Amino acid sequence: MAAQKNTSMVRARRILFGLAALLALMEFVDAFFIEAPFFGIAYSIVVAAAAAWLFRTTSRWPAILLGLLAAFELFAVIAIYPHSANPPATWRLALSGLVTAAVMLAAAITAWPRPRVA
Numbered sequence: 001m002a003a004q005k006n007t008s009m010v011r012a013r014r015i016l017f018g019l020a021a022l023l024a025l026m027e028f029v030d031a032f033f034i035e036a037p038f039f040g041i042a043y044s045i046v047v048a049a050a051a052a053w054l055f056r057t058t059s060r061w062p063a064i065l066l067g068l069l070a071a072f073e074l075f076a077v078i079a080i081y082p083h084s085a086n087p088p089a090t091w092r093l094a095l096s097g098l099v100t101a102a103v104m105l106a107a108a109i110t111a112w113p114r115p116r117v118a
Helices: 002-033 037-056 061-083 090-111
Strands: none
Touching: 002 037, 002 061, 002 090, 037 061, 061 090
């Protein structure tokens, strides 16, 4: 039973790592199409660093950090980007929103405290 929980946890962490890497790549590419590319590149580097941290450790903190970063990005996708002077295409907003929502969900599943098995 404990091995099955451990396997599902590893699977959830791998999914979160893949989604976070995808988000970092999308943000890096998108940085060249926004008004302030420095912030997009910096955000993609922070997300990539958090994904690397997640890959290298079993701690919950990288998952929590990725969830917070994704929440910030989802807020920006919904409230800030559509109303900017040069708004991105609707398909880019939708794709970014879907990926960030998936990262938030995977981060919540990964970071959720599990009962300790004696």
